[in-house]
Amino acid sequence: MPEDNRDLAASAPLPVDIDLLVEAGDWPPQSDLLHLVERAVGAVLAELQLRWTGRSELSVVFCDDARIRDLNAEWRGKDRPTNVLSFPAFEAEEGFQPPMLGDIVLAAETVAREAELENKPLDNHISHLLVHGFLHLLGYDHETEEEAEDMEAVERRALARLAIPDPYA
Template sequence: MTLDIAIDADGEWDSSTGWAELARSAATAAIAESAFPQLGQGERPVELSIRLAGDAEVHSLNAEWRGKDKPTNVLSFPMAEADDLQESDVPGPELMLGDIILAHGVCEREAADKAIPLDHHAAHLMVHGTLHLLGYDHMDDQGAADMEAREIRALARMGISDPYAEDR
């Protein structure tokens, strides 16, 4: 798997945290818990990008692409089609899954509200975003339950507790 990670130049994201390794672990765990665990394992490599940005950048993207005039914790921009994901074990050019972008301030506030480390919350959002790139959504109860279960299993692979446990 090719993972492009970009970290906001303004230094909001703590440079002492191993964000690149966390992003790789999160994407790998999400793929393993998806319906496409073979992605990147065969003759067709996959690529995705994760950008750790500030709230202003995510606010702008959220307004432009979703019509919501506020920052959000994570945005996903899928590029692969369902047929491409189904045929990911067929040799071919690198399959671009898409882009994920996290907003530092929103993530930091949410982590503080949940009393969890920022890196654990960011990992959850990276897993969540990767699942969106793989075609999962939470628009209805069934989709939300499936996506949540996959997130919990993916985070467990990383040694991170169930982020929904206190909500139950």
């Protein structure tokens, strides 16, 4: 896809209202984070060619490892921090446009550590995790090998729209 089309697809007006909270952790400025969220959501919607007739709401929380560890323990039974968690507000159904998509939560220390270990720009890694988390809210998963392959393929294409290299390469 030509570069200008990628930018256009990722910057089209969104049918999603974004509620962003920087709860804790060493994150870029809130305005930068909002820009990353808008671009990630836009790229996924463009890649999947999803068309909303109304509006939906998405909550994105930027927190620290302590907070995401608590959430991971409570909701997944895993007493350790993780990079991103998604909490869908509704069961995903084809053709169903929920008024609330759900919550995406990212953890500062884990995200920064992973970006450094993988020698990736922090913004690129945040964008990847936002795409990943948003796909979970839309019903994608990676519990089986086939599901993982499908989800990763959409992630790669959405990130390519943002000129972000394949995180799985």
